[in-house]
Amino acid sequence: xxxxxxxxxxxxxxxxxxxxxxxxxxxxxxxxxxxxxxxxxxxxxxxxxxxxxxxxxxxxxxxxxxxxxxxxxxxxxxxxxxxxxxxxxxxxxxxxxxxxxxxxxxxxxxxxxxxxxxxxxxxxxxxxxxxxxxxxxxxxxxxxxxxxxxxxxxxxxxxxxxxxxxxxxxxxxxxxxxxxxxxxxxxxxxxxxxxxxxxxxxxxxxxxxxxxxxxxxxxxxxxxxxxxxxxxxxxxxxxxxxxxxxxxxxxxxxxxxxxxxxxxxxxxxxxxxxxxxxxxxxxxxxxxxxxxxxxxxxxxxxxxxxxxxxxxxxxxxxxxxxxxxxxxxxxxxxxxxxxxxxxxxxxxxxxxxxxxxxxxxxxxxxxxxxxxxxxxxxxxxxxxxxxxxxxxxxxxxxxxxxxxxxxxxxxxxxxxxxxxxxxxxxxxxxxx
Amino acid sequence: xxxxxxxxxxxxxxxxxxxxxxxxxxxxxxxxxxxxxxxxxxxxxxxxxxxxxxxxxxxxxxxxxxxxxxxxxxxxxxxxxxxxxxxxxxxxxxxxxxxxxxxxxxxxxxxxxxxxxxxxxxxxxxxxxxxxxxxxxxxxxxxxxxxxxxxxxxxxxxxxxxxxxxxxxxxxxxxxxxxxxxxxxx
Numbered sequence: 001x002x003x004x005x006x007x008x009x010x011x012x013x014x015x016x017x018x019x020x021x022x023x024x025x026x027x028x029x030x031x032x033x034x035x036x037x038x039x040x041x042x043x044x045x046x047x048x049x050x051x052x053x054x055x056x057x058x059x060x061x062x063x064x065x066x067x068x069x070x071x072x073x074x075x076x077x078x079x080x081x082x083x084x085x086x087x088x089x090x091x092x093x094x095x096x097x098x099x100x101x102x103x104x105x106x107x108x109x110x111x112x113x114x115x116x117x118x119x120x121x122x123x124x125x126x127x128x129x130x131x132x133x134x135x136x137x138x139x140x141x142x143x144x145x146x147x148x149x150x151x152x153x154x155x156x157x158x159x160x161x162x163x164x165x166x167x168x169x170x171x172x173x174x175x176x177x178x179x180x181x182x183x184x185x186x187x188x189x190x191x192x193x194x195x196x197x198x199x200x201x202x203x204x205x206x207x208x209x210x211x212x213x214x215x216x217x218x219x220x221x222x223x224x225x226x227x228x229x230x231x232x233x234x235x236x237x238x239x240x241x242x243x244x245x246x247x248x249x250x251x252x253x254x255x256x257x258x259x260x261x262x263x264x265x266x267x268x269x270x271x272x273x274x275x276x277x278x279x280x281x282x283x284x285x286x287x288x289x290x291x292x293x294x295x296x297x298x299x300x301x302x303x304x305x306x307x308x309x310x311x312x313x314x315x316x317x318x319x320x321x322x323x324x325x326x327x328x329x330x331x332x333x334x335x336x337x338x339x340x341x342x343x344x345x346x347x348x349x350x351x352x353x354x355x356x357x358x359x360x361x362x363x364x365x366x367x368x369x370x371x372x373x374x375x376x377x378x379x380x381x382x383x384x385x386x387x388x389x390x391x392x393x394x395x396x397x398x399x400x401x402x403x404x405x406x407x408x409x410x411x412x413x414x415x416x417x418x419x420x421x422x423x424x425x426x427x428x429x430x431x432x
Numbered sequence: 433x434x435x436x437x438x439x440x441x442x443x444x445x446x447x448x449x450x451x452x453x454x455x456x457x458x459x460x461x462x463x464x465x466x467x468x469x470x471x472x473x474x475x476x477x478x479x480x481x482x483x484x485x486x487x488x489x490x491x492x493x494x495x496x497x498x499x500x501x502x503x504x505x506x507x508x509x510x511x512x513x514x515x516x517x518x519x520x521x522x523x524x525x526x527x528x529x530x531x532x533x534x535x536x537x538x539x540x541x542x543x544x545x546x547x548x549x550x551x552x553x554x555x556x557x558x559x560x561x562x563x564x565x566x567x568x569x570x571x572x573x574x575x576x577x578x579x580x581x582x583x584x585x586x587x588x589x590x591x592x593x594x595x596x597x598x599x600x601x602x603x604x605x606x607x608x609x610x611x612x613x614x615x616x617x618x
Binding site: 024026037038040041044048049050069074076077079080127128129131143144145146147148151154155157159161193194197198227229282372373374375376394396397398399401403 | 447449451452455456457459460461462463464468479481511512515516517518519520521538539540541542545546549550597606607608611614616617
């Protein structure tokens with residue numbers, strides 16, 4: 001029987017020719033990722049279950065990327081990074097990217113891509129719900145808790161229920177005022193934020209393969225915001241080129257079979273889609289920007305794994321260049337590599353970093369920043385009743401700090417256009 | 433897994449995400465050091481917005497200020513309980529507060545998995561909208577073998593869905609014991 005790409009990857013990793021949705025199977029894991037929030041408790045459980053002196057199953061397959069609570073004076077947060085540092089030293093881990101060194105990367109999902117850990121056909125687990133981001137590279141990736149991560153750390157194995165696949169086909173040419181964020185927010189609004197629970201969200205169609213790898217990552221990143229188990233895009237030449245430029249590690253691409261069965265299929269013509277936002281306090285609270293245009297804002301935020309990549313900033317800069325923001329606008333690069341590029345790439349003779357500074361933005365250090373609130377001294381965190389427009393991926397009550405704050409999610413283009421007006425603004429009004 | 437669980441109900445609405453179950457600012461505490469882990473009990477469900485803390489009244493804190501343990505053994509929720517972040521601190525915080533069972537119409541996948549694999553709380557499902565029929569503070573009795581839930585306060589009885597595939601892991605206590613029995617670890 002024909003299988004989807006997700007079924008085929010899971011089958012290969014369970015030593016079987018085929019698997020059926022609904023089955024529970026044990027699979028082998030290629031990469032396990034953890035960070036400073038969930039790494040320390042994972043290490044605690046690993047030691048409890050496997051012994052104080054136990055070895056990790058394969059140290060070349062464990063990637064530790066501190067990224068959440070980095071630029072803070074919080075003593076517990078700093079202690080947690082010390083736990084990671086000690087563990088990496090104790091196990092002589094090759095893929096620990098320490099804070100305060102030139103190896104520090106920033107947001108784990110972006111760093112996994114930049115460092116060549118996202119390899120087509122692989123199985124990747126991480127202690128973060130947005131681990132589904134890696135699926136943009138044609139691999140199975142999903143988020144787990146500390147317990148499951150500790151089990152993987154000790155055995156290299158984990159049980160999964162084989163998911164059914166919901167297929168989303170994007171046809172047509174993407175207009176210059178739309179970004180991947182508009183597409184995925186539309187999907188989440190259409191199916192609801194539990195519409196994809198336990199399912200694979202597979203993205204297909206010309207408009208998807210026209211996207212860069214970074215934009216594809218925005219699609220898969222937010223599969224979890226519809227409840228999805230994983231997001232996935234079949235690999236193509238762009239994928240191979242990106243991966244080969246970053247690792248010498250081999251990989252075997254996997255593709256879905258013709259005639260595979262899908263739980264559902266939706267087709268979108270991107271040329272007819274609109275810039276959208278998710279209104280407070282749910283990622284599926286969808287509205288066209290035109291429906292909420294003029295809503296007064298206190299703050300704009302550009303950053304995170306979904307909206308803090310170099311292309312997100314290039315898009316925002318194309319609107320901010322030569323303009324000034326009217327509201328507090330926080331810029332947080334996802335990774336040190338993004339920061340480096342912001343300082344290297346230019347627009348009209350200025351670095352992109354300078355474009356943001358000249359527009360009046362506040363510039364932060366590469367990390368998860370205020371996307372998830374965090375310690376009280378986190379850059380850009382909300383503390384009151386702020387109305388925020390943000391390129392991040394969640395807007396539940398309290399997500400960016402204060403539970404009285406209200407967060408609108410939107411594309412970097414829409415956020416930048418809104419920042420210069422101080423009200424929610426359709427990017428078509430300012431794009432020339 | 434206990435056969436019979438009795439205690440008070442704490443009722444919340446739909447789509448309670450993990451930031452409401454345990455806000456990100458509190459995730460810095462150690463989950464192993466006893467003096468720190470007790471803060472997870474103190475701050476469990478403190479992210480619920482005003483008016484939604486223990487419905488229908490909406491102003492009942494899950495854990496009283498300055499306490500580390502909650503009076504509520506059961507969390508009764510609507511749909512999509514535990515959506516959002518993958519933080520295992522969420523089911524852990526409910527357990528640390530002293531809760532034993534969550535009963536929801538549906539769960540977000542990772543919360544459900546964490547609750548089961550870590551053995552923190554038993555996540556029962558039901559097709560009945562219990563949040564309209566149970567009030568915060570009601571006394572409940574649950575037979576985990578039959579799935580019969582009795583609201584002692586109102587006298588109404590409900591039948592919960594079978595635990596299904598995950599019952600085996602819950603019986604083992606956590607996924608490690610389950611993996612040991614499957615021969616995957618010593």
